[in-house]
Amino acid sequence: MHIPLRRALACAATAALAVGGVVVSTAHATNTVAYAGSAATAPAKQLVDDFNGDGYRDVVLNLRLRSTSSLNKSGAVMVLNGSASGLSSTNRKLITEATSGVPGTAESTDWFGTATTTGDFDGDGYADLAVSAPGEDYVSGGTSWTDVGRVTLIWGGPEGLTRHGGAYVALGTPSVQGRLAGMDLASGDFDGDGKQDLAVADGRGGKAGTVLLGPFTRTGTPAAGRPMGVDTGAPFTYTQLAAGDITGDGVSDLLVSYATRVLGSTGKIHVLRGGAAGPTDAGHLKDAIGNPLIHREGEPLAIADVDRDGRGDTIVPEPFANGYKGRFTVVHGGTNGQDPARKPVSFDQDTPGVPDTNSDSGTDHFGGQVAVGDVNGDGYADVIATSRAENHSDLTNPGKITVLRGGPGGLTGSGSTAFTQNTSGVPGVAIAEGAFGEGAKAVDTNGDGRAEALIGVLGTTAAGVGSHDGGLWVLPGSATGTTATGSRAFAPAALGLPDSSGLRVGSWFNR
Numbered sequence: 449m450h451i452p453l454r455r456a457l458a459c460a461a462t463a464a465l466a467v468g469g470v471v472v473s474t475a476h477a478t479n480t481v482a483y484a485g486s487a488a489t490a491p492a493k494q495l496v497d498d499f500n501g502d503g504y505r506d507v508v509l510n511l512r513l514r515s516t517s518s519l520n521k522s523g524a525v526m527v528l529n530g531s532a533s534g535l536s537s538t539n540r541k542l543i544t545e546a547t548s549g550v551p552g553t554a555e556s557t558d559w560f561g562t563a564t565t566t567g568d569f570d571g572d573g574y575a576d577l578a579v580s581a582p583g584e585d586y587v588s589g590g591t592s593w594t595d596v597g598r599v600t601l602i603w604g605g606p607e608g609l610t611r612h613g614g615a616y617v618a619l620g621t622p623s624v625q626g627r628l629a630g631m632d633l634a635s636g637d638f639d640g641d642g643k644q645d646l647a648v649a650d651g652r653g654g655k656a657g658t659v660l661l662g663p664f665t666r667t668g669t670p671a672a673g674r675p676m677g678v679d680t681g682a683p684f685t686y687t688q689l690a691a692g693d694i695t696g697d698g699v700s701d702l703l704v705s706y707a708t709r710v711l712g713s714t715g716k717i718h719v720l721r722g723g724a725a726g727p728t729d730a731g732h733l734k735d736a737i738g739n740p741l742i743h744r745e746g747e748p749l750a751i752a753d754v755d756r757d758g759r760g761d762t763i764v765p766e767p768f769a770n771g772y773k774g775r776f777t778v779v780h781g782g783t784n785g786q787d788p789a790r791k792p793v794s795f796d797q798d799t800p801g802v803p804d805t806n807s808d809s810g811t812d813h814f815g816g817q818v819a820v821g822d823v824n825g826d827g828y829a830d831v832i833a834t835s836r837a838e839n840h841s842d843l844t845n846p847g848k849i850t851v852l853r854g855g856p857g858g859l860t861g862s863g864s865t866a867f868t869q870n871t872s873g874v875p876g877v878a879i880a881e882g883a884f885g886e887g888a889k890a891v892d893t894n895g896d897g898r899a900e901a902l903i904g905v906l907g908t909t910a911a912g913v914g915s916h917d918g919g920l921w922v923l924p925g926s927a928t929g930t931t932a933t934g935s936r937a938f939a940p941a942a943l944g945l946p947d948s949s950g951l952r953v954g955s956w957f958n959r
Contacts (some may be wrong), residue, residue, distance in 0.1 A: 488574020580630025904954025
């Protein structure tokens with residue numbers, strides 16, 4: 449299959465369950481593998497993204513562009529396990545559709561790893577991994593559907609992923625050719641029964657997608673399923689999802705936005721409120737003057753409680769605003785999805801306290817990616833906003849990230865900090881078109897209660913600029929927030945991946 453290769457398909461953005469203790473709020477083939485210790489009890493400390501039950505959060509790099517000598521863009525994911533010392537280049541696992549324990553067969557343009565999300569989908573106490581492949585074909589009863597898409601569940605357990613088997617999610621008979629199921633994924637407890645559910649976005653067919661209610665059997669069959677109920681009204685859409693409790697009732701809600709392949713097209717952000725029957729459409733988010741808040745295509749939404757009022761706030765990236773200088777908007781959560789008493793607040797580089805301004809040359813794309821997590825351990829979610837096209841040091845587009853703090857009054861520019869590859873302590877050196885901030889995620893992988901900033905870099909060396917091989921930079925959290933001290937960098941070669949292969953390592957992460 450072919451999907452336009454552009455950042456607008458990014459699914460990397462941020463999980464909305466818990467980071468650093470802050471709410472951020474027809475059968476298919478199965479492949480079950482026996483493993484030692486299969487009767488092991490569930491881990492005492494259960495985390496939504498801890499695949500092996502060791503008490504540390506794990507991270508998934510989405511590598512949908514990975515190719516081999518015979519398979520073009522068949523795709524892959526790489527799992528980096530957390531530990532007391534955080535992430536390392538050795539504690540990793542590359543997973544493809546050719547990996548033992550994973551169902552299916554790797555084929556060209558499957559785009560396996562387009563989107564990933566985590567959760568204990570089978571209820572055994574270990575986090576599992578859902579991986580989408582929108583380019584998968586489907587054959588049933590002698591009928592073939594092209595590019596219908598599939599989602600694979602890979603079961604976690606004491607030995608991590610793949611040793612415990614996997615299964616295709618039962619998505620039912622395709623309704624259209626080229627459905628592109630799995631354009632995005634999100635997980636949460638959307639019906640409030642304590643079981644993990646899965647939302648699957650479609651790219652074609654005029655419908656936003658499906659919500660599958662858990663628990664899932666080991667054959668990939670959910671307890672129930674229902675359409676999202678959002679009509680896109682277009683033959684092709686970039687459908688984006690985000691999950692988190694924005695109403696404060698203890699049940700996960702689902703945000704759905706979509707746009708067509710036309711650059712600059714717009715779409716509303718639908719609020720699907722969680723409830724006993726699953727999420728139902730409760731309207732859409734509005735801007736400061738009451739008009740529909742428009743979400744430009746391709747930049748994932750994020751949900752986090754930045755003021756600790758018990759309701760998740762929606763972070764809406766707007767990198768094309770302000771003449772492409774960029775901004776992002778915070779919509780405060782309320783009992784019906786949005787607090788009508790609090791106007792949305794926008795942040796850009798002219799916001800007091802935010803380093804830099806909008807007065808320099810170039811198109812910064814501030815807020816092009818947003819990641820949420822508590823980077824200083826104070827109990828409030830903070831926001832990492834990327835500026836992948838920021839110019840500095842007489843270079844074009846070397847990139848920058850900015851960390852803004854949450855607090856009792858909500859998010860503020862006061863005390864914000866900015867980092868580039870020329871910041872003292874940050875590995876490497878800024879280069880033209882390096883795009884430091886191509887991707888971002890905030891997650892506490894070492895269990896110290898403070899989220900690290902995981903930053904994707906598009907070009908790590910002058911030779912890598914044109915190839916877009918990518919790289920992953922990790923900036924620790926501290927009592928004073930994100931810090932360059934102790935930061936590390938992982939180029940593709942350090943992760944056992946080939947250089948100069950267009951992998952875009954660090955561009956997309958699990959939700």
